[in-house]
Every structure is written in C-alpha cells, then in structure tokens.
Amino acid sequence: MTYRHYSSPVSLYSGKTRAYLRFKGIPFEDVIASLGVYRKIIVPEVGRPVIPVLQTPEGEILQDTTVIIDALEERFPAPSIYPESPWQKLVALLLEVYADEWLVMPAMHYRWHFRRANLLFILGEFGKTGMPWLPGFLAPLAGMPAAFAFGTKYQAYFGITKKMHRPIERSCEALFLELDRHFTKHDYLFGDRPSIGDFGLIAPLYAHLYRDPHPGRIMRRIAPQLARWVERMQHPPRPKSGDFLADDAVPETLEPVLKRMFEEQFPVLIDTARRLDAWAEAHPDRKRPSRVIGSHRYAIDGVSEERMVTPFSLWMFQRPLDHYRSLSAEERAAIDPKLEALGGLEGLSIEPKTRLTWADHRLAIEGR
8 A cells, every 4th residue: 555645855845744754664656746747636636736745545635744644643653753741742843833834934045045056956856846757958947937936936925035034044044053953962853753843844954955055055064963864854764763752851952943933933923813813803704714814024133024924824833722722730830931931931822713724625714
C-alpha cells in the first residue's frame, strides 16, 4: 500500500510532509507536481493549484500539511510526534505555528530578493517541476512565468517591502544562531525524537533557507549544527527510536526562539483573531472566510509595515490554544509563569468568538 505525495523539492510545505513520511517509514512515491499533475489531479480534486497533496492507497485526497500529518498519525500512531506532557506539547504546537505561518516571510525574502545568487537555481527548479520532461538547459526558461508570478504575489502578501529586508534578515540570522546553539546539545527540539515542532520548522528551513544558494551558504557558515539538523531530518534513523525529554522538560536553549515568536508573531495573531470576529459578525451568511480580510501592521526589530490579515494563521493557532485551554488548573499553574516570563501568556489567554474548521480542502466557520 503506497501513498502518492504530489510535491516538489522547491516547495516549502512539501518538505514538511516528506520528512514526516520518511520518519514514519510510510511507503510513498514522491510525485513531481508537474503542470499535467496540477491539471489532471490536483485542481480537479482540491479546487486550486496547491501542494503538497497526498493520495492514500484507497484514493482519498488530503491537502494541507497539518491535515495530512494528523490523518497519518491516526493510521501510524507509533512513535507519536506529539509529546504527551503539557508544556512540551504546547511548545511543539506553538513552534509549528511559528514555522508554518511566520518563518515563511524570511523564506520568501531570501529566495526572491537575492536574485543574483538564487535566480538561475530557482528558475531551474520551477522549470524542472512544471515541465520535468524538458532538457535541463531549458528548465530556467520554462520556470520563469510561474516563478516570477509566485515571487511577486507573496512579497506583497506578507508585506516584505524594502524597508523590512534588513529587519527580516537580522531576525532570521539571529534565529539561525539560537537554533544552532540548541542543536549543538540536542538532536531534535525535545530530545531524541522529532516532534510536530520539528516538522513545522523543517518546511521553511529546508526548501528555502537550506536548499536555496544564498541563505544556504549563510546557514552553513554561521549555524552548522542547524544545517546538520536539516540534513538529519531528511534521513531519519532506522529503526525508528528515540524519546522526548523526561519530566516535561523544554530546553532553555529554546527560550530565545519562543521569545522571538511571542514578540514578532503574537501581536499579529491576536489582531487576526479580533479582525476575524469582526468579519464574521459583518458577514453572518458567509460559511467560509475570505483568504484575506484586510491588512494590518506587523513589526520586526522595531520596524513596521502593512501585511495581509490571513484567517488561515488563526486556524493553525487554534491548535495550541485548544491544548492550553484543555490543561488542568494545576498544569496551568506550572506553565503560566513560564509563559509570562517569555511574553506569551497574553496571547494564549485570548478567547476568539469565531472558530474555524477544515472542510473540503478549505477553511470554514464552525457552526455555519
């Protein structure tokens, strides 16, 4: 029974599901998402051109990395990628949100704003994905339309204007150093087994920030242990083994990463919850939120800019919010001082009125 993973090496989120499939030892075929695959399979089944997409042996189509991973966790539960202890699980879920919904900004910036170093490689990668049958020397030409459309779209989407370039770079390269210190002491985030947080982080840190020439050189120069973790995530040990740290321990080396997330991303998540509540109240007959519901400001390293308000990020944030709300009073009493010291207690204490769900490969407002 073989799964079909429609993906591309150049795709950010494909790296997340591919690493997971390899770790679990799930038999799968990595199928390049060519133009023909999009036309014949992905768009008819999902409704839009998006990867990765997973087809099960029974023919079921799954889209979105978190949806795919959680469906496979039910089928292949051991070893779980979700820590059972409350603090570790919360941090793992938070880091998945951070990676999926925030680190996509430096990933896109380094890919599209260093064209002299990256452009020929990226055009070739897009060309080999869309038209894998072409001779190699034609791949960059074939990749130009898709690559430039993609790069231009997402720069505006995330508000990566020129004044944000250096703040994004400073933050990302500081993150490289923080993670490098962590992976000097630990193979994965929480010990000897990768968690959902590891699989979240591998998405931006592999396809863009490791494989693309310019950021890849920076990573290997200033954060060699981080680069080795990226490589380790591509070739997990066999047989599967390893444990999470005992006693619900979260290494101190992850505290700077969490502080960075709480400082940069949490204001955006909190405002997104407020904006979605207002949008849902103003559109009582809409079952599905718009992909973008306006714009708001974000700030990195003291510099601010406008970016789009995206409900999808709130759907991801519901996961750590739900876990936090499920904790007992005793568990919260142990965790809340840690969150307060790191700057994350306010964000995890919000109570959005609007709840999102995933139906037919798209977001929907629960109860409508």
